[in-house]
Amino acid sequence: MSYLLKRTVTGKGKRIFFQTSGKGPALALFHASPFSSDMLLPFAQQLSSYFTVFCIDTPGYGRSDGFDAPPKDLSAYSELLPEFFDHLGIEKLSIYGSATGAQLAVRFALDYPERVNQVYLDNAAHFNSELRAQILEHYFPDLTPRLDGSHLDTVWDIASNLFLYFPWCFKTEKFALNRPQLPPAALHGIALTYLDAGEKYHYAYRVAFMHEKAEHAQALKVPTTIFRWDESIILPYIDALLDHELPDHVKPKRLQGQNEERFQGMVAHMKQQHAQDEPFIFDADLGQAYVAPSKTALDVMLPEAVENGKHLHNAWALLREHSPEASAEEIQQLLLLGYKKQTT
Numbered sequence: 308m309s310y311l312l313k314r315t316v317t318g319k320g321k322r323i324f325f326q327t328s329g330k331g332p333a334l335a336l337f338h339a340s341p342f343s344s345d346m347l348l349p350f351a352q353q354l355s356s357y358f359t360v361f362c363i364d365t366p367g368y369g370r371s372d373g374f375d376a377p378p379k380d381l382s383a384y385s386e387l388l389p390e391f392f393d394h395l396g397i398e399k400l401s402i403y404g405s406a407t408g409a410q411l412a413v414r415f416a417l418d419y420p421e422r423v424n425q426v427y428l429d430n431a432a433h434f435n436s437e438l439r440a441q442i443l444e445h446y447f448p449d450l451t452p453r454l455d456g457s458h459l460d461t462v463w464d465i466a467s468n469l470f471l472y473f474p475w476c477f478k479t480e481k482f483a484l485n486r487p488q489l490p491p492a493a494l495h496g497i498a499l500t501y502l503d504a505g506e507k508y509h510y511a512y513r514v515a516f517m518h519e520k521a522e523h524a525q526a527l528k529v530p531t532t533i534f535r536w537d538e539s540i541i542l543p544y545i546d547a548l549l550d551h552e553l554p555d556h557v558k559p560k561r562l563q564g565q566n567e568e569r570f571q572g573m574v575a576h577m578k579q580q581h582a583q584d585e586p587f588i589f590d591a592d593l594g595q596a597y598v599a600p601s602k603t604a605l606d607v608m609l610p611e612a613v614e615n616g617k618h619l620h621n622a623w624a625l626l627r628e629h630s631p632e633a634s635a636e637e638i639q640q641l642l643l644l645g646y647k648k649q650t651t
Contacts, residue, residue: 311348314594315370318390324370324597326362329355332424333400333587334577335392336362337408339430340512341504343369347405350570357578359587361395365411367510370597374510381414381514388415389422395593401581403427403573407515413523416531425580426531427573432544433521433551442516445476447509450501452635456623459498463616466497473540484540488614495612495646498619503643519544521551529556532576536562536569604644605629622646 311328326344334354336347344362351360366384367373378384392400401424404412409431416423434442448461468475470489472482489497501508524533533553535545549559562572607629610618619642626641627633633641 312589312591313597315597316391316394316594318394319387321366321372321387323366323372323387323391324364325594326351327360327589328352329358329360330588331356331358331586332581332584333397333589334358334360335400335402336360337402337404337411338362338365338368339406339408340365340515341368341508342500345369350573353570353574354577357574357581358401359589361400363391365407365511367507368504370599373507377507377510378514381411381511381518382418383514384411384511385414385418389419392422396590397587398422399424400587401425401427401577403429403577404431405429406431407511410515410518410523411511413527414518416527416529417523420528423529424584426527426529427534427577428524428531429534429536429573430539430541430545431524431533431548432519432541433524433548434516434519434544435547439516439519441477442474443513446474446516447513448476449506450508451506452639454627454635454638456620456638459616459619459623462498462501463494463619465501466494467616469497470540486540491612491614494614494616495618498616499643499646502639505639521548521553524548524557525551525553527554527557530580531557532580533557533559534562534573535559538565538569602640602644604648605641607645609642609645609649 311326313326315322315324328351336351338344338346344364347362351362354360364371366387399422402412402415409428412426412428416426450458450462452458465475468478470486471484472478473484474482533549535549539545560576562569605626607625609622612618622642623638626638630638630641
């Protein structure tokens with residue numbers, strides 16, 4: 308990857324974090340929930356040979372400021388972006404989004420079509436009203452930190468079933484993905500992502516599911532590609548979207564193979580679409596350099612991941628022993644800092 312800049316821009320009272328690299332037409336990448344822009348860096352590395360790439364932390368995730376109360380819809384996120392792009396000198400750009408990010412890309416293109424060249428949708432789907440209602444009722448359990456660490460069981464339940472069932476909360480044969488379980492280290496990483504997002508992890512996640520309707524893709528006015536990856540855990544719902552009548556400028560693109568082949572297919576397609584576009588030159592002086600908050604982890608060795616997730620409880624108990632006056636929120640931060648220290 309070309310040199311990666313980490314910056315923040317403040318607009319409408321919220322600081323938005325982004326990572327940028329590359330040289331070419333401007334392209335923004337919107338991530339899935341409850342992750343951050345870090346999940347898109349391997350993809351951005353491939354794209355940066357052809358695009359000036361902006362990986363953006365959705366407000367409330369990663370290093371971007373969030374909302375105090377649950378937003379009522381995705382427009383609460385979309386309306387922050389024009390000023391953000393203005394700060395960066397971007398008048399018009401293309402947008403890629405995955406899952407929650409795909410719905411944010413759709414919403415932004417609907418709200419501000421004059422700012423968008425092309426849209427690329429990855430893991431974009433359509434859910435019928437009955438399933439959507441069930442998802443909204445059961446998919447987002449309360450993850451408020453509790454001093455006894457009982458919320459860790461819920462976090463591990465999500466992490467260990469996220470790629471075994473879709474939706475993860477419906478553990479029946481009907482929703483089984485028939486895939487092998489991920490190794491403990493991978494489940495641990497997913498669990499830490501949820502803990503890092505905190506009790507508001509569901510804010511963008513929820514309104515994205517509310518938005519996941521074919522009518523929004525049908526209303527798009529800009530050229531759009533819907534990637535159909537054969538290995539996606541939501542493939543039936545991607546196909547449900549593609550089964551609807553879509554405008555001629557909204558086209559499917561089939562992707563096969565594992566993740567690496569999938570990324571290569573998306574990069575090749577996107578590169579071809581923008582071969583004649585003018586490059587965007589990003590002024591590296593724009594935005595504020597990101598400085599990570601200064602936080603100190605305890606000098607405690609936390610246990611390695613195990614299949615049943617009990618290592619999180621053991622780590623929690625260890626940290627409580629060392630910091631008996633700490634609140635649940637403080638213990639959770641110490642846990643996150645401790646594991647981050649052990650992996651860097």
